[in-house]
Amino acid sequence: MVVRQECDRLDRRREAILSAARVLFVSKGFEQTTLGDVVERAGGSLATVYKLFDNKEGLLEAVVFDRIVSGEEMIRRIVDEERDPAMALTRIAKELQRTLLDPDEIALVRVVIAHSIRNEMFAERFFSSTARCSRLALQEAFERWAGQGVKLAGEPRDLADLFIGMIVSDMQTQAISHGFDGTPTCDTIAFRLQFFLRGAGLAN
Numbered sequence: 206m207v208v209r210q211e212c213d214r215l216d217r218r219r220e221a222i223l224s225a226a227r228v229l230f231v232s233k234g235f236e237q238t239t240l241g242d243v244v245e246r247a248g249g250s251l252a253t254v255y256k257l258f259d260n261k262e263g264l265l266e267a268v269v270f271d272r273i274v275s276g277e278e279m280i281r282r283i284v285d286e287e288r289d290p291a292m293a294l295t296r297i298a299k300e301l302q303r304t305l306l307d308p309d310e311i312a313l314v315r316v317v318i319a320h321s322i323r324n325e326m327f328a329e330r331f332f333s334s335t336a337r338c339s340r341l342a343l344q345e346a347f348e349r350w351a352g353q354g355v356k357l358a359g360e361p362r363d364l365a366d367l368f369i370g371m372i373v374s375d376m377q378t379q380a381i382s383h384g385f386d387g388t389p390t391c392d393t394i395a396f397r398l399q400f401f402l403r404g405a406g407l408a409n
Contacts, residue, residue: 219257221247227268231312235265235320266327269317272310273334276301280342290350291407298372298398301339305376306388314380336373340365358406367404371397 225247258264287293321328347361402408
């Protein structure tokens with residue numbers, strides 16, 4: 206019972222620290238935020254932060270990878286549910302746009318971009334856990350459709366790259382520009398999707 210209570214207490218403390226760090230990393234930047242700032246906002250002690258995360262780098266990794274969005278599971282689920290490739294890709298595009306263009310997600314991506322410049326291993330881990338997983342799931346979907354007799358105007362990997370790039374580029378632009386150019390409209394997104402589907406041989 207005592208052990209469970211201690212674990213529950215540490216879990217609550219961990220969530221409080223992660224929440225505080227997320228806000229501070231986004232508002233002040235990773236470099237400008239100290240662990241003392243995090244403790245001041247979250248409560249607790251520096252000793253607990255070190256116990257749970259080792260150091261500030263470990264805390265950033267926990268903040269980022271606890272919230273990571275790859276879309277892989279969603280892509281596989283929709284492909285299993287939708288027999289028609291065009292309908293499946295339409296649903297996937299809408300879901301990726303909804304999650305990747307979420308303001309909180311974009312704010313965190315700014316932190317990731319800045320830190321990735323300084324830390325190649327962090328950048329590789331982030332890419333491997335997000336875009337690479339989504340691209341592989343899409344590539345397998347295109348391969349599956351081709352195996353079912355769907356005539357594709359391109360190689361599965363190339364089509365997966367184009368599809369992911371069409372959506373991820375908006376997230377990156379929003380993150381870098383702080384939204385100065387505005388978010389893409391529903392009409393713009395629909396046009397891009399139809400353009401892709403026609404180019405891929407999936408729509409007239």
